[in-house]
Structures are given as structure tokens and as C-alpha cells.
Amino acid sequence: MADSAQAQKLVYLVTGGCGFLGEHVVRMLLQREPRLGELRVFDRHLGPWLEELKTGPVRVTAIQGDVTEAHEVAAAVAGAHVVIHTAGLVDVFGRASPETIHEVNVQGTRNVIEACVQTGTRFLVYTSSMEVVGPNTKGHPFYRGNEDTLYEAVHRHPYPCSKALAERLVLEANGREVHGGLPLVTCALRPTGIYGEGHQIMRDFYRQGLRLGGWLFRAIPASVEHGRVYVGNVAWMHVLAARELERRAALMGGQVYFCYDGSPYKSYEDFNMEFLGPCGLQLVGARPLLPYWLLVFLAALNALLQWLLRPLVLYAPLLNPYTLAVANTTFTVSTNKAQRHFGYEPLFSWEDSRTRTILWVQAAGSSAQ
Numbered sequence: 001m002a003d004s005a006q007a008q009k010l011v012y013l014v015t016g017g018c019g020f021l022g023e024h025v026v027r028m029l030l031q032r033e034p035r036l037g038e039l040r041v042f043d044r045h046l047g048p049w050l051e052e053l054k055t056g057p058v059r060v061t062a063i064q065g066d067v068t069e070a071h072e073v074a075a076a077v078a079g080a081h082v083v084i085h086t087a088g089l090v091d092v093f094g095r096a097s098p099e100t101i102h103e104v105n106v107q108g109t110r111n112v113i114e115a116c117v118q119t120g121t122r123f124l125v126y127t128s129s130m131e132v133v134g135p136n137t138k139g140h141p142f143y144r145g146n147e148d149t150l151y152e153a154v155h156r157h158p159y160p161c162s163k164a165l166a167e168r169l170v171l172e173a174n175g176r177e178v179h180g181g182l183p184l185v186t187c188a189l190r191p192t193g194i195y196g197e198g199h200q201i202m203r204d205f206y207r208q209g210l211r212l213g214g215w216l217f218r219a220i221p222a223s224v225e226h227g228r229v230y231v232g233n234v235a236w237m238h239v240l241a242a243r244e245l246e247r248r249a250a251l252m253g254g255q256v257y258f259c260y261d262g263s264p265y266k267s268y269e270d271f272n273m274e275f276l277g278p279c280g281l282q283l284v285g286a287r288p289l290l291p292y293w294l295l296v297f298l299a300a301l302n303a304l305l306q307w308l309l310r311p312l313v314l315y316a317p318l319l320n321p322y323t324l325a326v327a328n329t330t331f332t333v334s335t336n337k338a339q340r341h342f343g344y345e346p347l348f349s350w351e352d353s354r355t356r357t358i359l360w361v362q363a364a365g366s367s368a369q
């Protein structure tokens, strides 16, 4: 990619490009990557909105494919200059089996790496997660931590296990020789809890509140802080990292970067109310209405019901032992590593992020009526 940016038009591939984050990455690339010649959008489920993107100056190629199929990945990667790998199974609610989560998140990532090596693609940005670090199974808080903070990352749940394994594969692949003899350059971005237009969990909370007459009931102490980051800023960090990865390969190659912005540090539920409150919902209780032991019991009951009902119907409520433990453990980050290494600054202010999200929730809610 050494030629001048204006002269050479580059080919980018975004896996998972029709997902919540992926769509924002696709749109951000089209708006803010002047070197883009072709944008390949690879996803198991292609969105109809892709068609509207095909009328612009950049060639947009929609590829329906599965990252667990190595040949499909290789065909999509061949000829790409940069791969942004966001595809994954984001499941902490027991919808998919542990085997499927591993197959998609780990083997799928392995397939992307091998495709880069075999076809000569040199730059790979991986969407990792805060969950690679924690919260751990011991409930240890991670308070305003950074990439160098010592923390005992202990996982049992399939999702964080798969993200940690995949991230390690990506970082270890940095420096491998690709077809053509040059080295592969990789980095991993670790977003905290992403919110914004298209966040299905936020929509589920909104609809749950509507069903309960406009009320949501506090389950987590307000003192438990959970890091959140606006999806537009996560997309921007991906675009910036992909752009700078060649020029700063020696500095960025094999590195991880937490991804966060100026969104306030609040409990998960209080943060959600920044958007659900203006949409008419109220959070009942200055402190949790139920004792923690009862929440633990109800979460375990949900897990039992999920197991019993699985042959008949998928029962996957928000409350389960894992989501309760994560929500109840402080996890916030504070770092400038991405700013120091590749000049990342949030593109959207907290006020702008909040307004955009509120407008989306209102539209999503009205469609739910």
C-alpha cells in the first residue's frame, strides 16, 4: 500500500459487515477512507441496505459466505489489501452451542489469518473485546484499567474463551510471511460494551420496559461501573487502525488496543437509562429491588429452564448466571494507547452519541408498537 493514497485505490474486506458494528464500519469506510477502490462486505446474512451503497464511486461487493468455510474466506480475501474481521457469534445468552461459538469465533478467525497468508493480504485488524480481559469469574473489578494493567483473566464461558483464543491467534500471526514474501501485520481492538444505532440488546430492554408499563426494575447497584463505547467511535477506530497499520507496522503490529470514548462511566442499567429515559421509561429503585442471592437464584432458574426447554423452544432471557456476574462487576478502561500509536480520537462526542442513540431507540420502539 506504499503508493500515494490518491494514486492507488485499495481493496478492503469487512467480515461480519452486516452486523451491528460491521454496518457502521462499512459506512464509515465509504465516508472516510479516500483510498478505497473496492469494499467487499462478507457476511452469512447480507442486509438489503447494501444495495443502496452500490450507487456510489466505490465498488461495493456483497459476498454471502461463512467464515467457518476456509475456501469461502480465501475467495473473499484474495486480492484484498486490508481485512477488518468483525464477524463473530456474540452470544452470552445460550442461543448457540459452545462448539458453534468456538467454530465461528476461533476457527473462523484462523481461516481469515490463513487466507491472508495464502493470498498475500498483509494487513489484518481484528475486532476483539473487553471480555478477553474480563470481568473474570472471580468478580474482580477492573477499574479504569489499561492495556498494561495486571488482571487475572479467568474465563469459563464459551464467548470470552473464544474471543481470547481468537485474539491470541491474530497477535501471534503478526510477522508471518504471506504469499509474496512480505510480513503480515495484525492488531486487535478491544471495545467495551458497544451501544448505538442497531444495538439489539438496547432494543430488547426498551421493549421489555414497554411491556412492563414503562418501568424497568434495578437489579445492579448504581456503584458498579461498566465501560460503554459508541458504535460510531468503534467503527472510526477500526478505519484509523487499518489506515495506519502499514505506515506504523513496527509500532502497531501485534498490539492490542482498548476501544472506548467519552461515554460516561455508569452502571449498565443507569447507562441504558440515558437513552431509555428520554424514550419514556423509568428505572425503579435507587438500589436493587431484590437481594443479590435472589437474583442469583432467578438467574440459575433461567439457566435450568433454558436447558429443560431446549428440545422444544429456545428460552434465552437477559438474566442468566453469566450476564448477572458480568453486570455486577465493575469493568472500565482509561487509556491513550490508541491515541499515542495511531492518533485515535473519538469522532463522536458523548452528546452526539447519546442523541443519535435516542433517535434510534425511539424509531425502533415505534416500530415495535
Ligand SMILES: NC(=O)C1=CN([C@@H]2O[C@H](COP(=O)(O)OP(=O)(O)OC[C@H]3O[C@@H](n4cnc5c(N)ncnc54)[C@H](O)[C@@H]3O)[C@@H](O)[C@H]2O)C=CC1
Residues within 6 Å of the ligand: 015, 016, 017, 018, 019, 020, 021, 022, 042, 043, 044, 045, 065, 066, 067, 068, 085, 086, 087, 088, 089, 090, 104, 108, 127, 128, 129, 130, 163, 190, 191, 192, 193, 194, 195
Ligand atoms: N456488541 C458488543 O458490545 C461488542 C462486540 N464485540 C465484537 O464485535 C464484533 C461484532 O459484534 P456485533 O456487531 O455486536 O455482533 P453482530 O451479531 O451484530 O454482528 C456479527 C456479524 O457477523 C456475522 N456472522 C456471524 N457468524 C458468521 C459466520 N459464520 N460467517 C460469516 N458471518 C458471520 C453475523 O451475520 C453478523 O452480521 C464481534 O466480533 C464481537 O465479538 C466486541 C466488544 C463489544
Ligand SMILES: CC(C)[C@@H](O)CC[C@@H](C)[C@H]1CC[C@H]2[C@@H]3[C@H](O)CC4=CC(=O)CC[C@]4(C)[C@H]3CC[C@]12C
Residues within 6 Å of the ligand: 090, 092, 128, 129, 130, 131, 192, 193, 194, 201, 219, 220, 226, 268, 269, 318, 319, 320, 322, 323, 324, 326, 327
Ligand atoms: C438482567 C440484568 C442483570 C441486566 O443488567 C443484565 C445486563 C447484561 C445483559 C449485559 C451487562 C454487561 C453486558 C456485556 C458487556 O457489555 C461486555 C460485552 C462484550 C462483548 O464483546 C459482547 C457483549 C457483552 C458480553 C455484553 C452483553 C450484555 C451484558 C452481559
